[in-house]
Amino acid sequence: MRLDLQAVLPERGIDVSLEIAAGETVALLGPNGAGKSTVVSLIAGLLQPAAGRAKLGSNVLFDVDRRVWLPPHRRGTALLAQEALLFPHLSAEENVAFGPRSAGTPRRAARTAARYWLDQADAGGFAARKPAELSGGQAQRVALARALAAEPSLLLLDEPMAALDVHAAPLLRRLLSRVLVGRSALIVTHDVLDALMLADRVLVMEGGQIVEGGPPAQVLRRPRSRFTASLAGLNLVEGIRRGDCFSAPGFEIECPPEASRDQFRDGSQWLAAFPPSSVLVSVVNPSGSAGPTRPTGQAGGRNVLKVTVTDLEPRGDRIRVGAGELAADISPAEAADLALRPGQEVLFTVDALALSLYPA
């Protein structure tokens, strides 16, 4: 069902407004402390806002002005958190049947429902086991079955994969990609893969507010915040667009041809995003000219930025050269040729063809 939420909670710095369409899965991303879990708690009824209102379908979850407040069990939401939090003395099946039983479903029907949802969550095989006899991934599948058995109008998932190991997490992600189809759901995650695999739309939260949103591919291709750019693995530079030229402090770029199709006003704020792999690194010679390690190839214009190396770290088979908020990925051989070290001044040359330029 459709969710409309507007909530203010000053003690946590939250002032948020969001909606989820019926059948839509939305991923909520953001740095630590941005307020993602607080939003989940406000929807689930675990926290009360100071102001605002929320509606799920025709059900008013809260309306501070009208003093309406629905307790968690009457909201039509179900929450899957990091930890499965199953009742330790009940079997997997009894854990899943607990919700329907509490809602007044007769014992036999609740058991049938539990079996059905355990099967849906690929957990039918361990219906009789107690939580202590389940692995983390198995317990989380039982917890998912328990959440689904409540037949929620909105499923809330707060970092459901975070506590799982590298083998269990992809299994649960694959299961969720099947289960979430056509369901209204909000998933809090730090993993860009969750946004790509599970979400119809992404919302990015920073400092208690939604700062950007849209289809996952669009948000990741054209990030608007440094947080989203780092998730997408892109450098992000903010600057000014004038004619066919984009300029940022210490940096001038000739716009790629497709950028001229965009609407712009001279002097308007634009963003440039480019992958670290598209950056050539060269040392500054004593004369001030650069000695590139590779031919600059098709790079148009000057597109050269003078930066100071802040750190070097291995990234797969490349070396990530960090320069403040920018990064370049080069081969170990190139890094050795350049004898790079932190504190050194180098030139980053950006391939204009790898550049994505868009209005801020």
Ligand SMILES: Nc1ncnc2c1ncn2[C@@H]1O[C@H](COP(=O)(O)OP(=O)(O)OP(=O)(O)O)[C@@H](O)[C@H]1O
């Ligand atoms: N139990 C609490 N009591 C008081 N303040 C809290 C509590 N939990 C979180 N906060 C504060 O509320 C703000 C939002 O925190 P929240 O946990 O919602 O962020 P988050 O985006 O979910 O972060 P993370 O990614 O680290 O889980 C932060 O400033 C945090 O310090």
